[in-house]
Amino acid sequence: MRKFFLFGYFGRNNSSDNLMLISLLRYMLKIKYKKIVLSGNLSFSNKIKNFNTIVYPRTFFNFFKSLFQCTDFVLTDDSWFHDN
Secondary structure: OOOEEEEEOOOOOOOHHHHHHHHHHHHHOOOOEEEEEEOOOOHHHHHHHHHOEEEEOOOOHHHHHHHHHHEEEEEEOOOOOOOO
């Protein structure tokens, strides 16, 4: 099974990246891929676990761990709206 590592600035008071991630996860539910996401916020992590997603805390170790576990790497970035 393919595993996608979706990398972005998720769970760090950045609404636009969080919304982009949720949109990607909803789309990917239809195709049944495993997803790996790093999150900087436990509350946000709990919200996205329902999308058949492996969620790790955002650390350098987990970044490399996820990179080696995945079959596909997706870099998402959005600089339109910042909450802070």
